[in-house]
Amino acid sequence: MLGSTLMNTDLDSSLDLADQLLQLLREAPDGASEYQLIQQLKSRHSTHIPNLPLIDKLVLFRTHFLVFNALYRLRDRLCEEASEFLQIGPLQIRLLPWQAGAPGLVEADPLRAYYLDESNLRDTTERDVEKLLESFWTRMQGDGEKAAALALFELEDGPVDYALIKLRYRQLVSQHHPDRGGSTARLQSINKAMEILQRYYSRP
Incomplete structure (x- = not known):
């Protein structure tokens, strides 16, 4: 590392x-x-x-x-x-x-x-950035995408489990929801990161 x-x-x-x-x-x-x-x-x-x-x-x-x-x-x-x-x-x-x-x-x-x-x-416009971010997540497949998703959740340092991920997800959604003054694009990034982390940390 x-x-x-x-x-x-x-x-x-x-x-x-x-x-x-x-x-x-x-x-x-x-x-x-x-x-x-x-x-x-x-x-x-x-x-x-x-x-x-x-x-x-x-x-x-x-x-x-x-x-x-x-x-x-x-x-x-x-x-x-x-x-x-x-x-x-x-x-x-x-x-x-x-x-x-x-x-x-x-x-x-x-x-x-x-x-x-x-x-x-x-x-580069916001719409351009959205397209580039799709490419970013594609490039980050594997350990890279997990690391990037943890970084988005600000959980890259220290031990992480699914309970902590869910807690952090709820906090971020509450903080960045458009109904509370956040942006739809940022909420989409949070949801994408959660989707990725679920694959690595949730159990069937």
Whole structure:
């Protein structure tokens, strides 16, 4: 687990997000998931991502975009230096030894142009975010989706059982229900997370 591998010390606030991610990845030789990197950035008080719960769809999108923008910038820089190759996958991100063919891999990545165009962060609408979140949950299938759902419930630290999940679900529904001033989109995210967690924690 990344959390047990990395020391919980503050990141150098003078470093940009790409350098902070490089620091984290160098301390995790087996790699890390996007979720783990985000949690480490938050726990180390990075000022480059929103310090807000990921339960809000716009916060989730902004955090995800900023992290992937920094990862692609970092990968380009490492390739230019011919020092290391950064493997960016949906469930694992890790540093690999430099290989001569690495630049071709960067050019072939269809996501690179999207994340390096910061207008996509500025111009993406709420409807666009909803579509992207559907893709996010698809990419997070398996342990990734469980971790992401627990993060939405703010239950990623410590032991979790189904009774605690149900309690947290009721609290979040009460807090974010549209009848109480919440948003329908946020309630849908809560319901989706509950649907996922039921598969892992409820008993037949």
